[in-house]
Amino acid sequence: xxxxxxxxxxxxxxxxxxxxxxxxxxxxxxxxxxxxxxxxxxxxxxxxxxxxxxxxxxxxxxxxxxxxxxxxxxxxxxxxxxxxxxxxxxxxxxxxxxxxxxxxxxxxx
Numbered sequence: 305x306x307x308x309x310x311x312x313x314x315x316x317x318x319x320x321x322x323x324x325x326x327x328x329x330x331x332x333x334x335x336x337x338x339x340x341x342x343x344x345x346x347x348x349x350x351x352x353x354x355x356x357x358x359x360x361x362x363x364x365x366x367x368x369x370x371x372x373x374x375x376x377x378x379x380x381x382x383x384x385x386x387x388x389x390x391x392x393x394x395x396x397x398x399x400x401x402x403x404x405x406x407x408x409x410x411x412x413x
Contacts, residue, residue, distance in 0.1 A: 318368055325365040332357040381408060 336354035339347045366376045387394070388401045395401040 322365065322368050325361055325368060329358065329361045329365065332361060377408075381405070384408075 332354055336351060336358065339350045339354055342350075363373060363376060367373065384401050384405050388405070392401060
């Protein structure tokens with residue numbers, strides 16, 4: 305019986321943490337948008353901080369939802385490859401997705 309209560313407590317705690325992370329993600333996106341309105345000089349570092357927060361929150365939210373980090377990475381790499389093949393605007397106009405793919409490949413090595 306005590307084991308079951310511990311499992312219920314862990315599930316409840318995990319669900320609460322997921323809700324917290326969802327709120328933090330919305331807050332980080334909002335902060336990024338607000339930062340982008342400001343002048344480029346004062347917002348450059350703040351925008352990078354917001355982007356990093358979004359990435360960290362997204363990874364940890366995925367983890368709390370039951371996906372390990374490597375699965376998220378693999379899925380992202382698949383999405384990048386598909387978007388390159390489908391000539392997404394980021395790729396077609398700027399080559400950003402190929403550049404990101406190369407970055408991720410170099411980082412792994």
